[in-house]
Amino acid sequence: MDNIKVYKFTNDQKSKLLAAVDNDDHPINSDFHGESKLTEWTSINLETLYKRTYNDFPDYVIGKPIISKRVKEAMDKDQLLEGEVEFLPLTNDNEELFMLNVVNVLDCVDYNRSEIGRFKDGSWARFNKLVFDPAKIPHGTCMFKIKETPGVQVFVTEKFKQWVEEHKFKGLSFSQVYDADFTEEMEAEQQRIYDAALELIEQNKGKEYAYEDARELVDQGKTMISGRWKMKLDDQGRFWLGELLRDLSYQWIMPMYIPPVLLLESWHEADLLEQ
Structure with a gap:
């Protein structure tokens, strides 16, 4: 079986x-x-909120x-994504x-290797760690959703990532979530390094601020x-929220709202190395 790597469409x-x-x-x-939209769909115009640099994959709503x-x-031309997606027409700035x-x-x-977050009644709430069964991802797959989160997350494989890179399209940030060659021992080592990085952040923090005060400092x-x-x-004065990933990179979003749990956390100013 080919090595399968899976990324978030971000x-x-x-x-x-x-x-x-x-x-x-x-x-x-x-x-x-995952249901079809073709029969009910009519083209609609989308307004531009921020022009930015890349236009190949405009950012809209997650999922x-x-x-x-x-x-x-x-x-x-390459018959990519056949049977995996429907192409629904839109317009923006007089372009298709x-x-x-x-x-x-x-x-x-x-489910044996994934870590599941659950509600108080024991029902599924989220994946704290997501691991795929490569035998259940058909050969040649480029893009898919999973039945647990079909409305909020799109995944792509190495095949899609390579296609984008070969065509030199810009506008996606490929955050890897699964590698079939990544063993449980490698996972444990990655987790150890991640935990050590968080501990270092904790040890090096200086004066702490409530969220409201920290947000004012961000504006400064x-x-x-x-x-x-x-x-x-x-550099254009727009607010970004980042989450440290297991590979020690940050995944950045321009949030519509701040998760309530973060409003209760203490914040400290990043030093030069942390920025």
Whole structure:
């Protein structure tokens, strides 16, 4: 079996940001859980919120990927994503775009190795650690969702990542979530290094601030840290929230809201090495 690597479909922070559509009657605002949208879909115009640098994969709402016309044409030529997505037409700034409705929903989570967060009644709440069963990901798969989270997360394989890189398309940040060659021993070592990094952050923190005070310091140009979380402004004054991943890189988002738990955390100013 080929080595399978899986990544989150995540937009680069330099991708054009599109504004959410304020029209509850249009299917763009319905749940995207893997069901077909073709018969009910009509093209709709999306406004640009921030232009930024990259236009191949405009950033919209999580779980609803968007591609440019030139990416779509390349996919058609290479017959990429056939049977895995529906291409739903959109417009933006007088240009054609396409939303990818991912209809390829797989039951491929390895529950024996994944770590599950549960509600008080014992029901599934989230994955604290997500591990896939490679035997349940069909050969040649490029893009898929999983049955547990079809509305909020899109995954892609190494095949899709290589295709994007070969065509030199810009606008995605590939955050790896699974590698079939990554053994349990390697996982344990990665976790040890990750825990050590968090401990170092804890040991080196200086004066601590409540969230409101920390947010004011961010507005003054400071980078603030709380455990695995980091917040800062970019060079255009826009607010970003980052989460430290297992590979010690940060995954950055421009949040619509701050998770309530972070409002209760203590924050400290990042030193030069942490920035």
